[in-house]
Amino acid sequence: MPDWIEVLLRTLTTVVVLLIFTRLIGKRQLSQLSLFEYITGITIGSIASYVSLELDAKWYLGIVSLAVWTAVAIGIEYMQLKGKTLRSWLDGRATVLIKDGKILEDNLKKERITTDELLEQLRKKNIFKAADVEFLRLWKQTEKSMFS
Template sequence: MIETLVVVVRSIIAFISLLIFARILGKQQISQLSFFDYITGITIGSIAATLTTDLTSRAWPHWVGLLTWTILVFIFQWSVLKGRTIAKYIDGEPAVVIMNGKIMEETLKKIKYRASDLLKLLREKQIFDISEVEYAVFETSGELSILKKSEYQPLTPKDIGLLTPYKGMSKELIYDGKVMEQNLLYIDKDKDWLLNQIRAYGFGAFEEVFLALIDETGNMFIDGYKDSIDPKEQKSLE
């Protein structure tokens, strides 16, 4: 019982510490993490796990280790922001692997990538013909950025002089059955108006709606809770 209580207390300490330290260090998407960020993240998480469950040692040294790693990562992040040379050393630099439809073999060797790896990443970007590519760049996060040649880029309304209405960002009017009153005020509408809108879609109450959005042009998207897949469609997916 006492050990269980100790684990619970240590877990709370580790959780709160990680929450605070993560807020201090900022946040990145997993795809944006460099190899160095990935390793330090695993190390900090491992220290927090040890702090939680290693009852053979005191919690204090583990917490100090957790704090020390966080401070070191913060210092490195600050150094990377301030110094281009340090950033290049820690994160590396983007590498051009395709230029004007031709593969840069020497660059591939330097970053230790095979041609088959490159072709796989191109296919994931819906590119099956290398000659369509103007530039392909390996970013420091491991992502492949691609610029197609102008003749292979998709046609846009701007290319043919077509004016399109501005849509902007959609605003949530209902989320999880609850009315977002602030957003209603923003568009100068009230609950009665919103109720009439959802009734037109066959809903009788706000609680029946999972999500309701409206864009700048007034178009609405409304989704209810009781969605189901037709058995025939489900079978076709299997």
């Protein structure tokens, strides 16, 4: 069979398998992804690309790899639901950036956010003074997701 037909068939097969596995993992917006989910997405995309284009490899081993990554992702999500320790370790903890209207400079430094960036994001939400904010925190796994 010509290479282009094999690539076409492998790609179509991979798309179908990815749709099924993605459906199993679930939908989230990029700003809601944990670090592990982000890494899983990149890895699954890389494996899918490999399955589609590496003509010398056995394509079904790539599908097995996709299935394993999907199972691991689902397993970790389940364990995160059951235990706070794993959830905190994978998802990180929140860092308070503003408390009682005061910007916590030390926490901004920890998160590598400048005061200007913070104020810019607040302005995008129609908040023009930090003193108007009672409490603001940042979740570490999705940088700057507090603003989305």
